[in-house]
Amino acid sequence: MLGASLVSRLPGARSAPMALERADNGLFLLWLAYMGLLVFGSWLLWQAGAWHRLVQADPTRLTLVIIVLFAASSLWAGRRAWVLGQQRQRLNVHLALATFHSVPAESDWGAEYHQGCARPNADHTIWLQVLGERAHGPHEMAWWLNGIQLKLGLLGKVIGFSILALHLGQMDSFDASQSTLLLKNLTGGLGIALLATVTGLSGNILLGLQLMRLDRFADQLVADTLAAKAPPTVSEEPPRGDRSNGS
Template identity: 55%
Template sequence: MSTLIAVQRPSRPAEPLWLEWLTLVGGLAFCTWLLGVRGVWALLLGADPTGLTLVIMAVFLCSTLWCGQRSRELQRQRALLADPRLARADEACWAAEYLGAPGDIATELLLEHSHGPHGTAWWVNGIQLKLGLLGKVIGFSMLALTIGKLQSFDPAQSQELLRSLTAGLGVALLTTMVGLVGNILLGLQLTRLDRFADALVADIQRTALRKDGA
């Protein structure tokens, strides 16, 4: 009975995944511009002599662009499911491959197409957090080395001492903050991609059931 209901259930309208990503990128671009105008980027990059903050930003930028390309591909596959005639000769249609392959192999191929690349993306997302933690370790190491070099406390050199101590502390806190923010924002994008891919797989399998029951 449940199978019959699933077969007769109409396909859901395609979600505007590509438009959602463009909206998110537009918001991030505005925030980036606003922070740049207020001098936040110059402060972050200038306070981190290790360059880890810049590396984390570069990883996040490349990953976000990949998410945009991936969202466009997922939405294209959803459109091909609704109308396979839209596919060009040199384009792969996941639904057609699933319907044309034998049972278990078809499912494995479909999951590899829909979810396979996301595993690497989640690993890259974890790299941002690990780079932030690495910056924390380096920052506190710089702080410990500065304290270890003190022979005696000279009040006349207190200003220079505080500057040296806050440099290590700044590296520790700033890299951790940038890594956490990048991890959260990229994780949001990847979670949305996973959910869209889950829905796409379900729709393809539902289409196969409908054809088998016809």
């Protein structure tokens, strides 16, 4: 997608999680700071009257749909950042204790993976798929909604240019006395096309940046879970020491 392609080229978009992100609830706190900047920017636009003009200039209300979709998806991204942060804290506890078997595996992806792999005749590939689904599965729907924003923007563009074409098609002859009305109709169609496109692109890029960081954090969480090795099981029978093999 265009938005994801643009986001992937931003500095630091595909870099590994920073030390601040790995701190307790660090990813969630970064999301709060990011949303704070967006809310502050929205407040500045409100003070400038941009939101009121946006509503008046778009009778199709597609821009409002895009904004509501972006706000709802961003709130979900914040909740997901909290969940991933909690899993990171549990993984850090396991790494400090050097074991994944001292606590139950409920709501603990790392313990679930290692305890599942420790079972007799366990298929590690299946448990790896389960771990990947826990970490990345919910993100697929968010990326789909992110693409919908861009498609709604393009839909508004098509509608705007369609309105423009209809007004042009209704002109039998050019009358200088009707130039004001004609320009008003033409600028109305162009306004719908441009505003919907800009809103869809902006929402796509801003939400894509959030989802990109969630994906990178989840990738690192899975990698650290796989790299952590459970301690070998010690045999209950003590070594035979100096006893001969034949005894």
